Amino acid sequence: AQTVTQSQPExxxxxxxxxxxxxxxxxxxxxxYLFWYKQPPSRQMILVIRxxxxxxxxxxxxxxxxxxxxxxKSFSLKISDSxxxxxxxxxxxxxxxxxxxxxxxxxxxxxxx
Amino acid sequence: KAGVTQTPRYLIKTRGQQVTLSCSPISGHxxxxxxxxxxxxxxxxxxxxxxxxQRNKGNFPGRFSGRQFSNSRSEMNVSTLELxxxxxxxxxxxxxxxxxxxxxxxxxxxxxxx
Numbered sequence: 001a002q003t004v005t006q007s008q009p010e011x012x013x014x015x016x017x018x019x020x021x022x023x024x025x026x027x028x029x030x031x032x033y034l035f036w037y038k039q040p041p042s043r044q045m046i047l048v049i050r051x052x053x054x055x056x057x058x059x060x061x062x063x064x065x066x067x068x069x070x071x072x073k074s075f076s077l078k079i080s081d082s083x084x085x086x087x088x089x090x091x092x093x094x095x096x097x098x099x100x101x102x103x104x105x106x107x108x109x110x111x112x113x
Numbered sequence: 114k115a116g117v118t119q120t121p122r123y124l125i126k127t128r129g130q131q132v133t134l135s136c137s138p139i140s141g142h143x144x145x146x147x148x149x150x151x152x153x154x155x156x157x158x159x160x161x162x163x164x165x166x167q168r169n170k171g172n173f174p175g176r177f178s179g180r181q182f183s184n185s186r187s188e189m190n191v192s193t194l195e196l197x198x199x200x201x202x203x204x205x206x207x208x209x210x211x212x213x214x215x216x217x218x219x220x221x222x223x224x225x226x227x
Contacts (some may be wrong), residue, residue, distance in 0.1 A: 044119060044220050046218070100171065101146070106156075
C-alpha cells in the first residue's frame with residue numbers, strides 16, 4: 001500500500017527566510033501525482049503545488065517550489081521569502097492508480113517575525 | 114464563484130445517535146470527496162462520488178455512508194456514533210473525475226461525539 005511520510009511535525013522559520021518541508025512516499029506505481037496542501041488555522045485547505053510523476057521538471061508556483069526526486073521517492077517543498085501568511089499546516093499528498101488521495105500527517109509551520 | 118460549502122459547521126451528538134452532514138460543491142463541479150481529519154490519524158479518505166455514483170471508498174466501517182444528488186450536492190451519514198468519530202469532516206469538490214485534478218476544500222464540519 002502507498003504511504004506518505006512527513007518526518008517534521010513542526011518547523012519554524014524567520015520571516016523572509018527560506019524553509020524546506022520534507023516528504024517521502026512509498027509506491028510501486030509509475031504514474032501518480034504528488035501535492036502539497038496548505039491548511040491555515042481555522043481556514044480552508046488549499047492546493048499549493050502539484051507535481052506529475054512523469055514530468056522531470058520540478059513544479060514552481062511563485063515563492064513555492066518542489067524538489068522532486070522520483071528515484072528516492074522524495075518530494076520536498078521549498079518556501080522562499082517566508083511571509084506571516086505562510087503559517088499553516090502543510091500536508092503532502094499522493095494519488096495513484098486507484099485515485100484515492102493519501103495524505104501525510106502534516107507539518108505545522110510557524111513564521112517568526 | 115462561491116466556494117465549497119458545508120453544513121452544519123459544528124455539531125454535538127451523543128454516542129449511538131446518527132448524523133448527516135451536507136456538502137455543496139462549487140457550481141459546475143461534479144466530483145465530491147469526503148475526508149475525516151483527526152489529530153491522531155490525520156486526514157483519511159472516506160469516499161468519492163461522481164454523477165451520483167460512489168466511485169471510490171476508503172477503509173471505514175459501514176456505519177459511514179454517503180450519497181450524491183443530481184445537482185452534485187452530497188451528504189454523508191454516520192450511524193451509531195462512537196466517541197472516536199469526533200473529527201473534522203472535510204468535503205472537497207473537483208470539476209471532473211480525473212487523477213490529479215485539483216480539489217477545492219470546504220471549511221469542514223466539526224463533529225463532537227459525547
